[in-house]
Amino acid sequence: DIQMTQSPSSLSASVGDRVTITCRASQAISDSVAWYQQKPGKAPKLLVYGASTLGGGVPSRFSGSGSGTEHTLTISSLQPEDFATYYCHQYYTTAWTFGQGTKVEIK
């Protein structure tokens, strides 16, 4: 199975900060990567799929990039509603795998 190593596991940031979360896959996964945001008690919300395509209604401050084994989610200017946990997800193979999650907290 493809392992997705996500970093950092948590971070503290202030409103307006630029935040970057990285996922490294154990093998090349092309652009078959999605990113989700999850708030307590809620289902994951899709932010990005195809490594860089924004999901419907997702603000433009979110962006995804990468190819091969290195993939990144960037929040250009952190907003109060962005404090949440973020997950990467590879669907290059039908045996899906997920990163361990990054909790974004208020500094």
Next chain:
Amino acid sequence: QVQLVQSGAEVMEPGASVKVSCKASGYIFTNYYLQWVRQAPGQGLEWMGWINPNSGATKYAQKFQGRVTMTRDTSISTVYMEFRNLRFTDTATYYCARGPSQWGQGTLIAVSS
């Protein structure tokens, strides 16, 4: 539009079995694999397996082999995930998903005595 609607929450005793359903609509049911993912409280997302609704073929994560069975009923565009010999540690929200952008609403299975 694509919709995946799951059955409701259940409270089960240890050792019991549960069957969760996921009804698909808005697309040709047999054209897309359906995946099952679970999330224990405060934990990350964990892939359980998939079913090919066209052929009925399945693949399960090794961790769940022997305890999980995924089936489908093409006449009602529904897939099922049966989970046997439940343990306290199986308490989680279980999701079906067609792809990264199409997930069911989740089904909470609580294992409690």
